[in-house]
Amino acid sequence: MNRYRGFFVLALIIIIAPIIFPDSYFVTVVGVTIALNALVAVGLNLLMGYTGQISLGHAAFFGIGAYSSGLLTTMFSWNPWFALLMGLLVTWLVAEIIARPILRLKGHYLAMATLGFGIIINILMVQPTHITGGPDGLSDIPVLNILGWDIDSDIRWYIVANGALLLGVWLALNLINSRIGLALRAVHGSEVGAQMMGVDIERIKIRIFVVSALFAAFAGSLFAHQQAFISPDSFSFHFSIELVVMVVLGGMASNYGPIFGAAVLTMLPETLVVFEDYEVLILGAIMMGIMIFLPQGLWVGLSQKIKPLFLNKATSSVESVGG
Template identity: 65%
Template sequence: MKRLRGLFLLTLLVVILPLLFPDNYYVTVVAVSAALHAILAVGLNLLMGYAGLISLGHAAFFGIGAYTSGIVTTRFGLDPWSAMAAGMLLTGTIAFVMARPILRLKGHYLAMATLGLGIIVQIVLVQTEELTGGPDGLGGIPPLSLFGWEVDSDLRWYMLMSAVMLLVVWLALNIIDSRSGRALRALHGSEVAAEMMGIDTTVTKTGVFVVAALSASLAGSLFAHQQAFISPDSFNFFFSIELVTMVVLGGMASTFGAVFGAFVLTFLPELLVIFEDYEVMIFGAILMLMMIFLPQGLFVGLRDLLRRLLQQQRAPAPAPVVPAGEDKHDAA
């Protein structure tokens, strides 16, 4: 199972951390948001990193999932799990319908279209006050329970969120190594060439768009139940940008890169809080330095560096063996 080595390592880390620090703020609180962000980033990375389709409106799907869960549980009294399924069904349908017209566009035009999608969803959330509670938000969302086991403490949320994150990572790894994953990468390389090789690019693109939307919707439902309160500004344009930053920072076309990016971008502001007024400035400077010195992404860059160092020690070094497809980080 060499292919899933990274996943095992991540699982081990996730299990050990709370055993070592059961009452640490960074483990039980910050790591939970980091895991949530990781779910979103991994989904977005399938779209951006592998298929090369940029999305500046990913927060919209996150918001649709969250609001479906919130509205269906508080106003119609449905149980949270059915609500989650309803959210994914709705998000999946919207993504499927939107995919055809939107994915015909390329480059900047695609970015603009997804941006518009994000803004439209934002406006709908604010304006349909009777349903969503408008800009004041929607409260009283019930907690999740699993076989009579209520997810109400931080530690329980940690377990649930990490489990879902690991599941999503596993699914993403499997998709990438499957036939459709290879089709995605071919698509990223050249759409015309991919079509020449018999790949139905429309189906492939629509598929990955829907999968990314579904994972965002799942994250949204979890978020709604965890916070018990949601308001439109959690799903705005800036959050979409944050997600794109996570993917790019971690290293495009690398699932663990996306996870890594999500963790770095969640933990960094928490750690920089002590600088008070200079927080944002230092944060910006760190991001800039990272992109200047590790343009291929933090995770991918560090991993390649480590590999080179290891090989230099093991002389005589064979030519560096890099798994194909893992390092396609040139285009965005």
């Protein structure tokens, strides 16, 4: 049960937050954005943290999910759930097709290729105006309904988005602790080494890439319904980079680091708005500062710093970081 300790703590925080602050903008509104970003980040971390592959194109998968839901529900009046499934199917296909050639690339070449992929998808959202609505986007995306329950208020979205996040974390935990997970860690350690041990690296990398794309697409579909409006600006390469920053800032190779990173990076602009024109400068300085002083990310970095304070407890929490 130990490996799920972090999961239960996370669930507890998610449940308690709106009870303590029932009408707080930062919980019920920003909390939804955090949860959706975190869901993508957890998926991306499977790829980055456990296989050591970078993707600067995950906003594209997020966007494919969102546009599938948006287009199918508005233009063809599909049921949102079928649209969501279709979004996952399309993402699965796209990811499967590009994964093979793209994952043969290494390091910065992979970064560039995924970045390029993201930009191409974004142009495909902008240009065919008659289909996608172009830069003005798609409006009037209908409300999501779960078992007769309309998801149309902030608090309901809080529950759905965070429920999705918990589901995602649960899946990720199980994946990591499965046999694939073991193989994964081997890949990150040394690809050649793992290969010699008889691990079929290519297949595993592709599978993880697809899984992480599906995480993003799922979050994207929810995002489309939550916003009721989508436009290509929300899925540009800026967002891809933001996602990578969330993962790295929070700390890779822990399931909770990226969630922490997503929370920090989503909250920062919300709190920095008071600095007006200084906002951009401060955001950049904070990013640099964290990476210079806590190169392993906030999660690992902070828990190591706090360790001496609560010696007994902290040892176990650092251990759980691995799981």
